[in-house]
Amino acid sequence: MRGRALLNLSERVTGGKRLQRVLPFPWEAAARQDIHTAVLAIHTFFARGIPLDQCIALATGSASPAEDDSTPEEVVEPIQATDWQGLVAQYRDHKISSGLIKQTTWDRTYAARMQRLVEATKGKTKPSTPRQLLELLTxxxxxxxxxxxxxVVVQQAAALLRWAVDNERLPQEWAPPLVLSSYTGRRREPKSVTTPIGVDDILLLVESIPDSRWRYAVQLLASFGLRPEELQHLELREGRLWCNYAKVSSRGSTRPRPLRVLPCDAWAQEWRLEESFSSTRMPPMRPGFGSQDLKNYLRRRPLWDQLRHRYALDGEKLVLYSCRHGYAHRAHVICDLPPKVVAAAMGHTVETHLAAYSKWCGDEVVDDAFDKAARLLGERQAQASGPAT
Known part of the structure; x- marks a missing residue:
């Protein structure tokens, strides 16, 4: 089939007959990673003695083999034999007890989707394969x-199935496809990129907030580049403001850090937030839901809606994290601080920092950096040569 990836198996591998199959991927550079992952998965399944067409179906999530529509899909363990509610509870305990996530993260990010997964197994059309389950969920x-x-729906469901199979809670046939792109789909329109908020807009937003508690929260957010959730984890230590929030992820957890106002942010220094800090000045926020509570409040502020609309007209997306993005952007572009320093100040790894913020390194930023480097080099050369004699 023209334009599709072809899988070839030699006579040595198949025992005397050369085989060729069409894979459900376009033969183009953008699909290179999907093809690579699928071929590795097919090899793993084929080495276990699974028929080739079934290997392709398992690895790619295709409803049927690419060239043989007559091959019936193997029906795995009946859905009624699995206690999915109990399985989800075991998975939750594993995630929390192993330190991968916190209970609040499960409640906020996992609980609702896992419950929908359980409900999907109880419907009229009960899935009997991992592919059918993913199709129902999407x-x-x-x-x-x-x-x-x-x-997220597909990734979380696949992670549950993979954990259950690896830990013998489900049979091997319930292993999810390694390539999930056919279930997540492709976005029809370009994704809006969340953008740093400008200093002028920060000041306008702060002025527009009538409640001193929520105004104080936004000031802290913008001045120190905080995650919204970190507003509930601040304390003074010997006159210095610290954040004690521990964000847990697959890469580890963050450590407590002292907060710093950027040297270029005179407006933030004038607010004297560190000197005046008191937890009693903070707005009412539910533990673990600080971001949602602040978002709900700002949605009721007319200026916030106006700013979001204006940014959207420029193809940008204004969100709570835009205050944090703005801090990172000013740290690099105005203060010229190195990524390692800024990452430490913001409480994440250099890898995370570069992955999140390199997207704003456009031509203007690159040109400006080269100009600064040229000026610095010129100054050093002038100092090295010394005064003319």
């Missing part, structure tokens, strides 16, 4: 291909 999101919500 059915209500069929008009949102490539969306973040759909990606």
């Amino acid at each position: 059915q209500r999101l069929k008009d949102q291909p490539g969306s973040r919500g759909r990606q």
Whole structure:
């Protein structure tokens, strides 16, 4: 089939007959990673003695083999034999007890999606394969291909199945496809990139907030480049403001850190937030839901809606994290601080920092950096040569 990836197996591998199959991927550079992952998975399954067409179906998540529509899909353990509610509870205990996530993260990010997964196994059309389960879960999101919500639904369900198979809670046939792109889908429109908020807009926003408690929260957010959730984890230590929030991820957890106002942010220094800090000045926020509570409050502020609309007209997306993005942007572009220093000040790894913020390194930023480097080099050369004699 023209334009599709072809899988070839030699006579030595198949025992005397050369085989060729069409894979459900376009033969183009953008699909290179998907093809690579699928071929590795096919090799793993084939080495276990699984028929080639079934290997392809398992690895790619295709409903049927690429060239043989007559091959029936193997029906695995009946859905009724699995206690999915109990399985989800075991998975939750594993995630929390192993330190991978916190209980608040499960409640906020996992609980609702896991419950929908359990409900999907109890419907009229009970899935009997991992592919059928993923298809059921994405059915209500069929008009949102490539969306973040759909990606998370598929990724979390696949992670549950993979953990259950690896730990012998489910048979091997319930292993999810290694390539999930056919379930997450591709976004039809370019994704809006969350953008740093400008200093002028920070000042306007702060002035527009009538409640001193929420105004104080936004000031802290913008001045120290905080995650919204970190507002509930601040304390003074010997006159210095610290953040004690521990963000847990697969890369580890963050450590407590002292907070710093950027040297270029005179407006933030004038607010004297560190000297005046008191937890009693903070707005009412639910533990673990500080970001959502602040978002709900700002949605009721007319200026916040106006700013979001204006940024959207420029193809940008204004969110709570825009205050944190703005801190990182000013740290590099105005203060010229190195990534390692800024990453430490913001409480994450250099890898995370570069992955999140390199997207704003456009031509203007690159040109400005080269100009600064040229000026610095010229000054050093002038100092080295010394005064003319």
